[in-house]
Amino acid sequence: MKTTNLVVSILALCVLSISYGQRKKKNPVQIQKETISQTPKLVVGIVVDQMRYDYLTRFWNQYGEGGFKRMVNEGFNCKNNHYNYAPTSTGPGHASVYTGTTPATHGIIGNNWYDKALGKDVYCAGDDNFTSIGTTSDAGQMSPNRMLTTTITDQLRLHTQKRGKVIGVALKDRGAVLPAGHAANAAYWFEGGEMGNWITSSYYMNKLPQWVTDFNASNVVESYKKTWNTLKPIETYVESGLDINNYEGILKGAENNAFPHDLPAIWEENMGFDILKATPYGNSITTDFALAALEGEDLGADTITDFLAISFSSTDYVGHFFGVNSKEVEDTYIRLDQDLARIFTALDEKVGKGEYTVFLTADHAAVNVPSYLMDSKIPAGYLDIKDMEAKFDEFLQYKYGTTDVVKDLSNYQLFLDHKILTNLDIDIKEAQKDMAMELLSYEGIGRVYTGYQMWENEYTEGIPYILQNGYNPKRSGDVLLVPNTGYISYSRTGSTHGSAQIYDTHVPLLLFGKGIKQGSTVNRTEIPDIAPTIASLLGIAFPNGTTGEPIGEVLEFKSITVD
Structure with a gap:
């Protein structure tokens, strides 16, 4: 009886073992592993000079589907994004976006400042140790020498053993030099006057690459020597003030400040190609050159991440001259939206949709024209x-x-x-x-x-x-x-910035593309958070002076299944 029971028990165990083995074979154990970084082929950083957050919402119905709306609909919108320092100006703004810290650490305390050691005023990107490349003037004597910390672009160069390319592009030299960082392959900026060419500094190279020479020799920039009229019927520009008013500047040689602006007729009085900087055409020229850089430098062509830093400077020139509430500002943003769509379409085609990451922010915002606010019975004034x-x-x-x-x-x-x-x-x-x-x-x-x-x-x-x-x-x-709030030291026409007030600190932050979630937040984010967020996405070291924190709700690290 005992022998029979033993045999039965052994047979039962064999059956269970066979059944377990069959189940294991049919249903292998799957392990979920989370990736610790994303590797976009290209990161594109976009800084819009003097963009208030409410330009995104105020002109929303004027935008197409391929620019600002694409970033919001496909990406992440940080609605409560701020500069956490003053002065809020271009040099410190660009440095802070890319260093992940503030002037207290990176040292760019203004566009210009009094140097206590030298006993004279200095410029944030000026450096007479280097010569101009692409011009005989001193407009190319620039470098990032006064920025005391590394940038996210520097960290990418170090992480990839300098195999990842970094290119900076802007009309303003400081808008190209500071974002590109210390170790960049190149930074290019625009010299107006009689030539209208893109130039650089011997800090980066001894001569312009052929693609830049070809661009300068082309008719691209000259094609914008034309009248500036509204892109859409002016009666549809209901999100801005009257076309003729007392709150806008008047271009030299012009009779008034109304559309259309006949640029060829006042070309010489306004220093030739320099006048294009204060029109949306300056942003279009920047877009043209950035797309030429995308092609000429073969950015995003392999699996080693490259970085293209673009700054749109014309929005600042237009805002300073015509003011926050002008139809010129509205038209400039409508046209910028089209330029953004051009960039994203080119990235889709050359780099591949889903293979690049983009962020867009501003270097500061701006106050509404105080004289307009005063006439509207809102407290404001001039020092x-x-x-x-x-x-x-x-x-x-x-x-x-x-x-x-x-x-x-x-x-x-x-x-x-x-x-x-x-x-x-x-x-x-x-x-x-x-x-x-x-x-x-x-x-005051x-x-x-x-x-x-x-x-x-x-x-x-x-x-x-x-x-x-x-x-x-x-x-x-x-x-x-x-x-005081609403008080500035400036002319009675046009807008400015620089203060610690919320109208100068509140700027957009949009991200979309590889590794970015779809959504939005009204939680406070700050400008120094951008660089560590991108560093976390790429899995690289933070810039060495970072004081910001990664915005975790923005990032998406997809899990992979391993058998």
Whole structure:
């Protein structure tokens, strides 16, 4: 009986083993492995100079399906994206997008600033150690030498052992040089005047590549020497003010500021090809050249990621001259939308749909024209700088017996002469405080902070937080001025920027393409978050001064199945 039971048990085990083996064979164990990076063939970074976030929504019905709308519909929209420092200007903006940090760390504290060590004003991208390439003028004497940290483009070059190409393109030299970084293959910018050519610096090369020479020799730029009229019927431009008004500048030689703008008729008075910068044609020229770079440099042709950094500068020129509420700004963005569609179509064809990643943001936004706001019964105004300077000189003479204790005033920052103050046996901290209190009493000044306040405190919110992120101890001034909301130091026509106020900090951030989710967020994101987000996508090191955080909800790392 026991033997029979043993045989039955053995047979049962054999059957179970066979059945298990059959099930295992039919249903293999599948393991889900998540990829840790994406490898787009090409990353395209787009910075639109002076783009407010509400240009995206305000002109939405004027846009086609292939530009801004494609980015929103196929990609991710960060609706509450801000600059977290001041001054909000072009040089610091481009540097911050690409370094993942603020002027406090990367050192680009303005387009120009007073260099305390050299005792003179310096330009953010200027470098007379190099010569111009493509022109006999000094317009090419540029490099990223004043930027103290690496960029996301630098990190890509290092990660790929310099096999990944990096090219920067912009009408403005600083809009090309700073994003391209220290280790770029090339950065190109536009020289207007009589030539209308794209140039570069000997920092990158000794002569222009053949494709650039061919582009300059072509008739592409000359083809834009034509009248600027609205792309669509002007009566459909209902998201902007009257065509003729008192809030816009008038081009030299023109009778008024109304459409159409006869550019050939006023060509010479406006420095030839320079006039194109202040029209949407400047953005189209930039697009033409960027597409030539895509082809000429064979970007995105293999599996090693390349990077094309494009900055559209004409939006800034148009905004400064005509103002936030002008029909010129509306037309410029309608045309920019078409240029974006051209770029995305070319990327689809050359690189492949789904094989590239794009982000779009701005280097700053802009205030509405204060004179328009005042006429609309909205608090705003203009700083009388000459009157302030005269009053402040009287204060300095009375308080210290000399005006020499102040070296410079720029970017709303006062630079003091520490040697003179020390020789007068005046405490620097007390001098800063006394001058701050004096300036706070002036009309149009809302707040004043001292360098010692930036040193001694750690601000986490509000205006002082924004100022502190822009404060570099070795480069910034001793007293920091904050104008009242809506107040600017500028002409009574056109818009400007630079402040810590929300109308200058709120800018778009759109991402789409490989590794990007579809969706949106109203959670606050900040400009220094862009570079670490792209670095996380690519699986490369963050720029070495990064203070931003990756925007995790933007990224998509697809899982793969392994048997």
